[in-house]
Amino acid sequence: MSDSIALFAARIALVTTVRHEDLVTFRGHFPIPARTRRSTTQEVEELCGIPPSRYFYAGLACCQFGDCAFALFPSVEAEHDGCVNPFDTGGVYKGYPHPFRSIADRDEMRSRARRLIKETRYGLRAWRTKFADFLRVFFPKPADYLKRQPPGSRHAWGPDDLPARHPENTADWRAWSWEIRVYEAHPADRHLMSWSCTDEVYTKLINERTVEDDPVLGSVNPLDKLLMAQPPIRAADFCASLEARVQSEVFS
Numbered sequence: 001m002s003d004s005i006a007l008f009a010a011r012i013a014l015v016t017t018v019r020h021e022d023l024v025t026f027r028g029h030f031p032i033p034a035r036t037r038r039s040t041t042q043e044v045e046e047l048c049g050i051p052p053s054r055y056f057y058a059g060l061a062c063c064q065f066g067d068c069a070f071a072l073f074p075s076v077e078a079e080h081d082g083c084v085n086p087f088d089t090g091g092v093y094k095g096y097p098h099p100f101r102s103i104a105d106r107d108e109m110r111s112r113a114r115r116l117i118k119e120t121r122y123g124l125r126a127w128r129t130k131f132a133d134f135l136r137v138f139f140p141k142p143a144d145y146l147k148r149q150p151p152g153s154r155h156a157w158g159p160d161d162l163p164a165r166h167p168e169n170t171a172d173w174r175a176w177s178w179e180i181r182v183y184e185a186h187p188a189d190r191h192l193m194s195w196s197c198t199d200e201v202y203t204k205l206i207n208e209r210t211v212e213d214d215p216v217l218g219s220v221n222p223l224d225k226l227l228m229a230q231p232p233i234r235a236a237d238f239c240a241s242l243e244a245r246v247q248s249e250v251f252s
Contacts, residue, residue: 008142009132011250013193014056014076014180015242017066020201024208028223029185030054030070040090048117050083053181058131059146059246060177061239068197068205068232069242071249074128076191082124082182086134087163088174089117097163097175116161124182131178133157138164138176146247148173187222189229193249196233196242 022031032052033041045052061069087097093113095101103109122130135142138151150170158165163175188195197205209224235241 005135005140005142006132008250009128009135011074012059012128012131013071013073013246013249014182015059015061015069015071015246016054016056017061017063017069017239018188019066020068020197020205022066023068023188023205023223026185027221028188028226030188032183032185040094044089044093044117047114048089048121050121050181051183053082053183054186056180056182057174058178058180059243059250060148060173061242062174063239067201067238068195069239070188070195071193071242071246072186073191073193076182076186077124079191080124080182080184080186082180084122084124084127084130084178084180085117085120086130086158086178087120087176088179091172091174092116092163096172098166098168099161099163101168112161116159119159120162124180127178127180134164134178143247143251145177146243146250148177151176189222189226192226192230194233194242194245195226195230196235196238196245198236198238199234201238202232202234 016030018030032054044050063069091097092100093110095103095109095113100109100113103112134157135145137155137157138153139145140152144152151164154165154167156165163169169175205223205227209227233241233245
């Protein structure tokens with residue numbers, strides 16, 4: 001069982017969602033939001049010493065952040081610097097999961113949240129070993145992690161404040177899902193496992209192409225390369241369709 005868990009942890013894709021307008025504006029790169037407006041993400045980054053980042057989840061897609069979903073092979077990590085936490089850092093900082101939800105003093109809650117974020121931050125090239133350890137404790141059947149099921153056990157692993165350790169956290173999968181942050185922009189066509197969007201979004205992207213199919217000239221725009229070389233999974237529930245592809249890859 002432990003070997004299968006290690007293999008699962010080693011093969012799980014990095015998944016992000018992005019607005020199609022940003023893919024066009026940034027010429028097929030996953031953008032890193034500029035710190036031009038105050039948001040929870042920027043506040044957490046600044047207070048915890050995290051550079052501006054592109055955010056991914058291990059194996060799971062969150063559709064509220066965009067209308068295109070992308071899954072990248074683990075090999076992408078060799079090209080970038082970044083860091084990882086075993087929960088959604090913005091949610092913890094806002095006090096959504098327990099034990100932070102039950103802390104009445106907001107200043108104390110945020111202080112504990114910052115401490116936990118710093119204490120459980122792992123490097124981009126080291127996190128998969130920690131992820132495997134986490135799965136052995138909380139998800140001895142790793143498929144349950146991809147199904148967004150709450151942890152099957154609540155044994156001791158990590159700090160006391162770790163949301164995965166608290167049985168009250170059963171509804172919001174981001175309380176126990178691993179968040180990966182990459183510090184540099186990344187072209188969407190590199191290390192790509194698969195991507196997905198709706199028919200409507202795909203049509204909009206096709207209309208934004210800057211070159212025609214040309215066997216000689218090709219294209220220097222990653223968005224054009226993406227559209228020509230690897231069409232998306234087109235589905236109304238594009239996040240679920242991409243997650244099914246991730247699951248088939250990790251268990252193949």
